[in-house]
Amino acid sequence: MRKGAPSVLDRPIGKGKTEVSLSAFAFLFSELVQYSQQRVTKTDELEKRLEVVGVRVGERILELLCYREKASRRERKLLDMLGFVHTNVWKCLFGKAAESLEESVDDEDTYYISDKELLVNRFISVPKDWNLNCGSFVAGVVKGVLDSAGFSAQVTAHYVKSELEGQSRTTIVMKFSPEVMAREQRIAS
Amino acid sequence: MEKINAELFTLTYGSTVRQLLIDNEENVDAVNVQLDKMGYNIGIRLVDEFLAKSSGARCRDFKEAAEMIAKHGLKMFLGVTASVSNWNADNTECSLIMDDNPMVDFVELPEQYSNLSYCNMLCGVFRGALEMVNMRVECWYVRDLLRGDDVFEMRLKLLEVTAESYNDED
Numbered sequence: 001m002r003k004g005a006p007s008v009l010d011r012p013i014g015k016g017k018t019e020v021s022l023s024a025f026a027f028l029f030s031e032l033v034q035y036s037q038q039r040v041t042k043t044d045e046l047e048k049r050l051e052v053v054g055v056r057v058g059e060r061i062l063e064l065l066c067y068r069e070k071a072s073r074r075e076r077k078l079l080d081m082l083g084f085v086h087t088n089v090w091k092c093l094f095g096k097a098a099e100s101l102e103e104s105v106d107d108e109d110t111y112y113i114s115d116k117e118l119l120v121n122r123f124i125s126v127p128k129d130w131n132l133n134c135g136s137f138v139a140g141v142v143k144g145v146l147d148s149a150g151f152s153a154q155v156t157a158h159y160v161k162s163e164l165e166g167q168s169r170t171t172i173v174m175k176f177s178p179e180v181m182a183r184e185q186r187i188a189s
Numbered sequence: 190m191e192k193i194n195a196e197l198f199t200l201t202y203g204s205t206v207r208q209l210l211i212d213n214e215e216n217v218d219a220v221n222v223q224l225d226k227m228g229y230n231i232g233i234r235l236v237d238e239f240l241a242k243s244s245g246a247r248c249r250d251f252k253e254a255a256e257m258i259a260k261h262g263l264k265m266f267l268g269v270t271a272s273v274s275n276w277n278a279d280n281t282e283c284s285l286i287m288d289d290n291p292m293v294d295f296v297e298l299p300e301q302y303s304n305l306s307y308c309n310m311l312c313g314v315f316r317g318a319l320e321m322v323n324m325r326v327e328c329w330y331v332r333d334l335l336r337g338d339d340v341f342e343m344r345l346k347l348l349e350v351t352a353e354s355y356n357d358e359d
Binding site: 019024 | 190191192193194195196197198200201202203204205207208212223227230231234235238265266267268291294295296297310
């Protein structure tokens with residue numbers, strides 16, 4: 001408990017303009033990855049652990065942004081919520097909106113957000129024969145935001161090789177649960 | 190230095206501390222040790238970037254090194270500064286005093302974690318970074334904003350100045 005300073009609830013929430021160096025974050029994230037790696041044997045377990053840490057960040061970001069930018073309201077429609085993640089959440093975390101937000105052609109419950117260079121992956125190099133994307137941390141953040149806003153979804157991060165750009169981009173895949181899709185239809189009709 | 194929103198850093202740090210508490214079954218002492226260890230790993234790498242980007246910063250002794258951390262190191266990475274005070278007679282122990290620290294925004298310690306040194310990673314960073322410039326130190330919190338004090342006070346104690354060792358074969 002803070003006795004000297006006013007409690008968290010009594011202090012202003014801040015405008016979100018305070019900055020730290022990207023290096024500080026990169027060092028911290030790198031330690032998080034290494035620490036998590038020591039406690040698992042498979043890469044998908046490692047991704048799972050990073051996701052779990054990300055989820056807790058997402059839950060808090062939702063609360064913070066709704067309070068600060070949306071006058072304590074949150075989106076209720078799926079597309080608005082996706083736009084919120086793609087624009088507001090990305091801008092807050094990474095300083096710019098995500099590059100693209102797309103709907104899956106085959107599955108109407110699946111959406112993609114992708115970015116050429118995900119901030120968390122900037123300083124991470126993965127051995128060629130490992131199927132690992134540390135973007136699973138960001139997938140966790142997205143899941144935290146969506147789940148606590150009432151849009152439960154499975155969220156995963158994948159590298160997608162792009163022939164055109166010659167480099168791989170990270171795509172965050174969001175597959176919403178059937179209840180969410182059913183609710184959407186009810187709202188629409 | 191490229192900058193990012195401090196909130197990403199703050200929340201990620203918080204979530205990491207939470208994960209350590211879960212993994213160590215709420216054993217606060219074990220978490221303090223682990224945070225220090227992770228900080229140490231960061232410190233030994235971070236010092237290179239600091240020296241490269243602080244153009245010509247040189248510390249001849251422990252006193253200058255402490256000032257360098259307080260005025261430039263913390264500023265470069267966390268955007269805050271500290272003041273150095275409470276030197277002992279032979280200049281081997283001092284305090285770094287910080288009014289605030291982006292690591293603790295939004296944070297309040299629940300009672301059962303009152304022994305958690307939430308920012309212990311920072312102690313490890315100082316220890317690691319100074320070891321790379323041949324100063325072996327101990328570092329611990331004397332006052333902690335989260336534990337009811339009005340500022341952060343970190344005590345820095347010089348244990349020994351090690352000789353430069355060259356391991357290259359050539």
